[in-house]
Amino acid sequence: MGLKRKLRQWQSAELISAAQTNSILSHERQGIGQKYFRGLVAIALLAIFGGAALMVAANWAHISGGIKLSAHFSLNAAFAYILWHGRETSHYWKREGATFILAGLNLTLIALIGQVFQLSGTLESALLLWLIITTPFIFLFGTSRMNAVMWTAALIITLGLNLYDIIDALSIPSYKKECLFIFAVASIPGILMLSGMSPKLRALRPEWQQSYILAGSGLIIAGGMFTSLAWYTDTDYLHNLKSLHWFPAAISIFWCAIFIIMRSIIQSQTYKTLCLLAAVTSLFALTASLPFRPEVDTMATVHFVCFMAVIGYFAIPLGMHGLVTLAVLFITLRLFIFYIELTGPMFAMGFGMIVTGVILLIALKFALKIDKKIKAKLFDIGA
Amino acid sequence: MIISKNKIAYLLALALPFIVLGYITLSNHHKHNSGELWHVEIAGYDPRDLIHGRFLRYRISWNEYGNVSGGKASTDALCLMRSAADPRIPTITQIKADQTRTARCDSLLNAGKAKDHWNIPLRQYYIPEEFANTLDWAFGQTKNKFTVDLRIGGAGTLSVTDLYINGEIMHKAMPALKAAYNSARSGERNKPQTWRLKIKDITPYYISDVQNCITYNIDWAHYGLEVAAYQNTPDLCLIPSPNDARTPIISIAAPDTNLQGCASIAESTPWNNNSWNRQPKTICQSAQLGKFMIAQSKINAAQFEVENTINNMGNFYSTELFINGQTLKDAMKNDAAHKAP
Structure with a gap:
């Protein structure tokens, strides 16, 4: 939608005045020339770098390993200089951009070393090395959300890829390794979230703190949804852990207790709510990991729906109406999957597919209505 | 000139990737140019999935040079002796780990969990993308012989250097192999x-x-x-x-x-x-x-x-x-x- 049209709509909805509309338009007109100029500069730079990349790519097999490595090290050094210069001159985007690019270049350099010396390395080992050697400079130089998100995402991916191998390398019985793995996986979201609540990190790197909180909360919600799947398996999997069959339940209780204690210590109301959300999620995980729980598949749906209803409920104190939509949508889809589970063979027939499609459409329409009603009641919007 | 402690921390953080990656580069360069040189045959790790991304997945055919058995869990060492006919080709004896001190070998390879140990079966060799189809085809032709150069240092680990096809280094062998591949594809x-x-x-x-x-x-x-x-x-x-x-x-x-x-x-x-x-x-x-x-x-x-x-x-x-x-x-x-x- 064009700016003029949008402004006219806002004006007619009495969101902005005519004077504001004119001021915005005249401000935007001033920047038009510069915008086109910047666009052309970007095209020229893209052509230069694109051409250079194509030349290198076309001759890649014929360039010796030594030249490739020297060129890459020089490129890294150039960006390290730009980064340092950006810091010395307090140029925000020069510093942040160079941090981001240098981090990426370190990863490609690791891959290139592996290529040149035929090291047969794996992606996970490359990422682990990259994370270890780049974390200090990314943390010290990168203050922007871009770098914080990049590092947090890299941390989660690296842990995900390496955790099993790291634990597998330990000389302990396999059931203890499994317990340790469950504990480590269950602890990552909690540690991320609690680190994000640290006042020191907030003062030092506010964007990193935000990124930790978001990643931690996201993983906790995803984990809560995922634990509902445990109801599909019988409790035999817990007995594979031998004398430690109670361990998954103990982890849930442990994290629930930690979050309840943190809730009483922390001052911020939002963090208190997040701690309560995490504690409730731990309790949901506990129900699925009890060694003596009933073995009923339907409980997977009940668990999921109840958990998402709780997530929707927490949207009110957190002031995040997007969570309500997410909860309503997921509950609808889960109930639809439950319907497919019940009527599986029918779905394979033509008529069954038509009925299923119609039911999904009706369910989504119903969900949309409920979403609007809840939001209107709770947040006073969009009725 | 006085440099603040803060500045030193920033400089060290920035230098860390250069120091570590520089060390890895130099140590691997040293490994590739020192130690005993050996020439051994290789075979496809899984012929149905030979070229994985840009890597040729292979295993070293130790059995061609002696009675060698054992995989990832093996703790035995390999004793390599130079053969009389061609000193680059080994004659291999598998020995127990505790015999390594007394064994008289030209090179000794230890078992372990890293890729530079002999007992890790799956190995990957980086190949340029343009060679992938030809190599995939050439590996399927039993008449072609694929070999690699190994460097074995004092630590009992190996590093793979060059890939050879029918005795010629990969880059030199590729034009003829590519021509054979094209002719095989287009032949009536x-x-x-x-x-x-x-x-x-x-x-x-x-x-x-x-x-x-x-x-x-x-x-x-x-x-x-x-x-x-x-x-x-x-x-x-x-x-x-x-x-x-x-x-x-x-x-x-x-x-x-x-x-x-x-x-x-x-x-x-x-x-x-x-x-x-x-x-x-x-x-x-x-x-x-x-x-x-x-x-x-x-x-x-x-x-x-x-x-x-x-x-x-x-x-x-x-x-x-x-x-x-x-x-x-x-x-x-x-x-x-x-x-x-």
Whole structure:
């Protein structure tokens, strides 16, 4: 939608005045020339770098390993200089951009070393090395959300890829390794979230703190949804852990207790709510990991729906109406999957597919209505 | 000039990747240019998945040089002695880890969990993307010999340096290999060709409401070939019979045979476990056609044939099943018409 049209709509909805509309338009007109100029500069730079990349790519097999490595090290050094210069001159985007690019270049350099010396390395080992050697400079130089998100995402991916191998390398019985793995996986979201609540990190790197909180909360919600799947398996999997069959339940209780204690210590109301959300999620995980729980598949749906209803409920104190939509949508889809589970063979027939499609459409329409009603009641919007 | 502590921390953080990656580069450069040099044969790790991304997945054929056994869990060491004929080629003895101190070897390789230990079977060699198809094809040709240079240092670990094809370093061997690959792909006799072959041992293999399968063997005896099952087989030369161009006359393509006259060559390569006669083949059909196929497979008098396409890689692909000279669909239609009142 064009700016003029949008402004006219806002004006007619009495969101902005005519004077504001004119001021915005005249401000935007001033920047038009510069915008086109910047666009052309970007095209020229893209052509230069694109051409250079194509030349290198076309001759890649014929360039010796030594030249490739020297060129890459020089490129890294150039960006390290730009980064340092950006810091010395307090140029925000020069510093942040160079941090981001240098981090990426370190990863490609690791891959290139592996290529040149035929090291047969794996992606996970490359990422682990990259994370270890780049974390200090990314943390010290990168203050922007871009770098914080990049590092947090890299941390989660690296842990995900390496955790099993790291634990597998330990000389302990396999059931203890499994317990340790469950504990480590269950602890990552909690540690991320609690680190994000640290006042020191907030003062030092506010964007990193935000990124930790978001990643931690996201993983906790995803984990809560995922634990509902445990109801599909019988409790035999817990007995594979031998004398430690109670361990998954103990982890849930442990994290629930930690979050309840943190809730009483922390001052911020939002963090208190997040701690309560995490504690409730731990309790949901506990129900699925009890060694003596009933073995009923339907409980997977009940668990999921109840958990998402709780997530929707927490949207009110957190002031995040997007969570309500997410909860309503997921509950609808889960109930639809439950319907497919019940009527599986029918779905394979033509008529069954038509009925299923119609039911999904009706369910989504119903969900949309409920979403609007809840939001209107709770947040006073969009009725 | 006084540099603040804060500034030193920033400089160290920035220098850390350079220090670590520089050290890795220099230490690997040193490994590649020092230690004992050996030349060993390699084989595809899994011929069905040879080129993985930009990596050639291979294993070192230790067994070519001695009686070597054991995988990831092995703790034994390998003792390499230079052979009299070619000092780069080893003669290998597998020894216990506690014998390494007393063993008299030209090089010693220890077992471990890292890629530079001898007992890790899966290895990857980076290859330029433009070589991938040619190497994939060349690995399937048993006549090609793939070897690598190894450097073994004092730590008992190996580093792989260069890849050789038929004794020539990869980059030098590629133009000739590429030309052979292109000629194999474009050659007239290597065009995909479909043949109708007699089959035997038809057995119901998988029966369900939605799909039915049978297994069968090609009746090689019908074509005058006698090859025991589970034996490596030679390549086959197929030419059309004068009566019916779809029916082949098959002969064994010995290494010194002139293959120009062959319309198709069925190759025995690592892709099919070095045999065109190793495993029963399967044909599956869905719904009614599948049920009819299973019913027909139980009739002893029925004559079965399959149409097989031999592609430009020399592999067999089943395309169509024939019963008493008719396609399965036609046979079912005729059967239904025959049974109708």
